[in-house]
Amino acid sequence: MIIKLVLKLGWILLGSISFVGGIIGMLLPVIPQVPFFLLTIWCITKISPRFHNWLLRNPLYIKYAKPLVNRLENLKHHPKQKAQKINGSTISGVDIEISLSIPISDFCF
Template sequence: MIIRTLHKTAWLTAGSIFLVLTVMGLLLPVVPQLPFFLATIFCFMRSSTRFHAWMHRQSWFIRLKSHLPHRRK
């Protein structure tokens, strides 16, 4: 239980850091914002099951996933 909480906190912290970098990328023309934004989404999806489920209901995310190569199990 404590390990799970630490993992969620670590993913949430990483997502927050990437969110700050995304905003910096919007303000500074030299810093790219898209990779940081995608990393933010990934980290927030790992930190919250509600956010993960919400993202899988979004039409643009479903289209994006359909273009990615499928992973083998």
């Protein structure tokens, strides 16, 4: 019982600190605010099952975040596909970088 209370207070403290960090990030352009607000939402979902259920039923979550979460879950269950996608994107990124770094005038004779 005491451990649950300490954990709940820890989540509240972490969520509050991250919320203040997000507010500071809104005021100062050097500090990003989005990670702080995402951490705040995550902490609140750990504290309140009611908020967690509301968030999962929210139309914006269903429209934008749920497809991303499903895609990440699929990559977690299929690590070979993950490695292939990472290797493919890395190779194509290197190809693009190399092709952009070589001036066209070097190929003209």
